[in-house]
Amino acid sequence: MKNLLLVSLFLLFSVAAFSQEESKALFSLPSVNVKNVSGEPFNTKDISNDGKPIILTFWATWCKPCMKEHDAINEVYEEWVEETGVKLYAVSIDNARSSKRVLPTVNGKGWEFDVLLDPNGDLKRAMNVNIPPHTFIVNGNGEVVWQHVGYLEGDEMEYIEIVEKVIAGEKLD
Amino acid sequence: MISVASWSQNFLEGGRVNGNVQMDAQYYSEDDKLGITDSTLNFRKFGMNAFGNVNYTNGDFSAGLRFESYLNPMLGFDDRFEGVGIPYWFAKYKVGTLEMTAGHFYEQFGSGLILRGWEEWTLGYDNNFYGFNAHFSPVKGVMLKGLVGNQRYFWEPYEAGNRGIVRGIDGDFYLNDMFGSMAESKTKISIGGSFVSKYEKTQNSPTYTVDSSYSVLDTISGEPIEMINQKTYQLVYPNNVGSWAARANIANGGFNFYVEYAEKGNDPNESNNYIYKKGQAIYSTLSYSQKGLGIFLSTKWIDNMGFKSKLSESGNPSMLDINYLPAISKEHPYSLATVYPYATKPNGEFGFQGQIIYTIPKKSTLGGKYGTTITLNYSSAQSIQKDTIISPITGTMTGSDGYETNFFSIGDILFYQDVNLLIEKKFSTKVKAKIAYYNQTYNKNVVEEDIFDEHHIVYANIGVVDLTYKFDRRNSLRMELQGLWTKEDKGDWAALLLEYNVSPKWFFSVQDEFNYGNPVGDDQIHYYNVSFGYNQKSNRISLRYGRQREGLLCVGGVCRYVPASTGLTLTITSSF
Numbered sequence A: 001m002k003n004l005l006l007v008s009l010f011l012l013f014s015v016a017a018f019s020q021e022e023s024k025a026l027f028s029l030p031s032v033n034v035k036n037v038s039g040e041p042f043n044t045k046d047i048s049n050d051g052k053p054i055i056l057t058f059w060a061t062w063c064k065p066c067m068k069e070h071d072a073i074n075e076v077y078e079e080w081v082e083e084t085g086v087k088l089y090a091v092s093i094d095n096a097r098s099s100k101r102v103l104p105t106v107n108g109k110g111w112e113f114d115v116l117l118d119p120n121g122d123l124k125r126a127m128n129v130n131i132p133p134h135t136f137i138v139n140g141n142g143e144v145v146w147q148h149v150g151y152l153e154g155d156e157m158e159y160i161e162i163v164e165k166v167i168a169g170e171k172l173d
Numbered sequence B: 001m002i003s004v005a006s007w008s009q010n011f012l013e014g015g016r017v018n019g020n021v022q023m024d025a026q027y028y029s030e031d032d033k034l035g036i037t038d039s040t041l042n043f044r045k046f047g048m049n050a051f052g053n054v055n056y057t058n059g060d061f062s063a064g065l066r067f068e069s070y071l072n073p074m075l076g077f078d079d080r081f082e083g084v085g086i087p088y089w090f091a092k093y094k095v096g097t098l099e100m101t102a103g104h105f106y107e108q109f110g111s112g113l114i115l116r117g118w119e120e121w122t123l124g125y126d127n128n129f130y131g132f133n134a135h136f137s138p139v140k141g142v143m144l145k146g147l148v149g150n151q152r153y154f155w156e157p158y159e160a161g162n163r164g165i166v167r168g169i170d171g172d173f174y175l176n177d178m179f180g181s182m183a184e185s186k187t188k189i190s191i192g193g194s195f196v197s198k199y200e201k202t203q204n205s206p207t208y209t210v211d212s213s214y215s216v217l218d219t220i221s222g223e224p225i226e227m228i229n230q231k232t233y234q235l236v237y238p239n240n241v242g243s244w245a246a247r248a249n250i251a252n253g254g255f256n257f258y259v260e261y262a263e264k265g266n267d268p269n270e271s272n273n274y275i276y277k278k279g280q281a282i283y284s285t286l287s288y289s290q291k292g293l294g295i296f297l298s299t300k301w302i303d304n305m306g307f308k309s310k311l312s313e314s315g316n317p318s319m320l321d322i323n324y325l326p327a328i329s330k331e332h333p334y335s336l337a338t339v340y341p342y343a344t345k346p347n348g349e350f351g352f353q354g355q356i357i358y359t360i361p362k363k364s365t366l367g368g369k370y371g372t373t374i375t376l377n378y379s380s381a382q383s384i385q386k387d388t389i390i391s392p393i394t395g396t397m398t399g400s401d402g403y404e405t406n407f408f409s410i411g412d413i414l415f416y417q418d419v420n421l422l423i424e425k426k427f428s429t430k431v432k433a434k435i436a437y438y439n440q441t442y443n444k445n446v447v448e449e450d451i452f453d454e455h456h457i458v459y460a461n462i463g464v465v466d467l468t469y470k471f472d473r474r475n476s477l478r479m480e481l482q483g484l485w486t487k488e489d490k491g492d493w494a495a496l497l498l499e500y501n502v503s504p505k506w507f508f509s510v511q512d513e514f515n516y517g518n519p520v521g522d523d524q525i526h527y528y529n530v531s532f533g534y535n536q537k538s539n540r541i542s543l544r545y546g547r548q549r550e551g552l553l554c555v556g557g558v559c560r561y562v563p564a565s566t567g568l569t570l571t572i573t574s575s576f
Helices: A002-020 A064-084 A099-109 A122-126 A155-168 B002-012 B444-449
Strands: A033-036 A041-043 A054-059 A087-092 A114-117 A134-138 A143-149 B016-028 B046-058 B061-070 B083-095 B098-105 B129-136 B142-151 B165-174 B187-199 B207-217 B224-234 B240-252 B255-264 B279-290 B293-303 B349-360 B372-382 B414-426 B431-443 B457-470 B475-485 B493-502 B506-514 B526-536 B539-548 B551-555 B558-562 B565-575
Touching: A033 A122, A054 A064, A064 A087, A064 A099, A064 A155, A087 A099, A099 A114, A099 B255, A099 B279, A099 B293, A099 B349, A099 B372, A134 A155, A143 A155, A143 B565, B414 B444, B431 B444
Parallel strands: A054 A087, A087 A114
Antiparallel strands: A033 A041, A033 A114, A054 A134, A134 A143, B016 B046, B016 B565, B046 B061, B061 B083, B083 B098, B098 B129, B129 B142, B142 B165, B165 B187, B187 B240, B207 B224, B240 B255, B255 B279, B279 B293, B293 B349, B349 B372, B372 B414, B414 B431, B431 B457, B457 B475, B475 B493, B493 B506, B506 B526, B526 B539, B539 B565, B551 B558
């Protein structure tokens, strides 16, 4: 009975929320306490890029396609930033076992982008990430407009195309 | 009524709903080679694990739930998961710097040595807390947390006495934020501490009868008479078990040092043989990094730190864990490197890990046009020294302190060791390669059977070549060639994987793991798999047909046994 009540409450919420949805935004970036790569507290509402788009990726040091994705992006990241002003945040979901290995890994790999730590999966849950890699594109208003699960060789080109469309105000399909 | 409607109008305005769904379904076939018949499958030809999350967010308010169904649980998942329901729901709001959660929640204090609630779908692991949780930041640089709750146990609802109640408080203090005088300092220091206690209405504890004899002289005959003095002892289980931890993190330039120490009060329980010794743990990491170089060292020492919210709970799958003791070894992404995985032994373990990552710069002789990355990693886990104490009452360790040990003592029994090297190099815009080598020493008795000796040690060498060839922007082919060589256990393995990707939508792969060196001829089996996947935005559908090899599936140092199976697996994941 209690569960039934909850479910119906959610149905109500979802109907209300969907009917109001006019923009193409999927949802706003949630406000969740995570850590920056040095272990200092960081709230995800502080993720910003002066009104320009943001790419948010979920990854882990043990996730092979994630490492490939970041290596591939890192090669073109400088150009991306110059051309579009995009900023990438890579959110590590490594837990206590490997989260302290993130900083030396990022530096050792020479990755240029911002890295956040989500060791207990709070942001992962808030953004409904099942398995890494999971990539989001966030518009200048902090709204998620596109997402993609998994990484296949060459997918990074798709990301920058979407970013360019967001900047141009084009419709995403 | 009108006011309710307008309130709900305001409340709903700007609200967003999002969620995700995952469904894993398996159809099992009989397989003579693997000895799988309908009766070994218990006539369950089909298994399905699925969940769906729905979250509602409106400003500082959010609520959500997770619906789960296991009809039937897939092979390798506990039968007690069979069922459908909502094991997780919550409502959370934030006013100022206070955030309250009612319902179910996941929480971690420090690195989790005394408290961590988490879930991992692929493992079937979920120890969420059900109760109240508060986070409060009274001033900048201070984060306080408090919680009270009981923990998930399959589908069994909480009732007084069927498991314990967990209470905990935790504080993080970032000194550079708290004190103006330190704001500009290059040295960043944070300290923290936590206290966690479990209340459990203890069940009937066992009794032990000890006889002692003595003689008296018969007052009439003057002859000695043998008398027996019988004493009955009962173990007293504590109703409350406390634990505490303290931690510090110091960072300066490229250096980062972290240490956490934890202690647990006497906690006789099923997994420590009901001994009364206190538990102790220390976990520490030191890293130095600069662009192109990362060095990482980590060590841990734990003794009697299993901590569950029910003292009689033990075994597989691991349930009702209050704390989390991270395994010290590195997780490996190649399948043959995970044939011999490691998970923490909570009753006593010393572990060490070291890693160096170095990227040889672009356009140098060794680095080539694109640079070359080299990762060298070493990890080992071994026993701690224990001098056993036998209780005169029970005749075993039970009821005594169990054993004596010195803090940070290192024992003689090797549990696990892994030396591995990974070289990553891009040759051109079309060709990338990774080469990996692993040398693993695996104490099978310790890891799999909890028998602490060195009578069954597996020495394995593993080599991997991983090549990617990119035809054009969308099409690429990846090949993985792996070999595992060992004289022990199931002998040598070889594996080949071919994967064709069409970015961003399609992938096809064929894979075979062949246990060609198995000393039992009939067990020289091909574990073949054919799979196909399709991505569309945040939907991912994959279909796989083939054989699953028996083994331990480990995520984050917790392992689940997966039996061998043959069949078709469909996985759908989707987010909205």
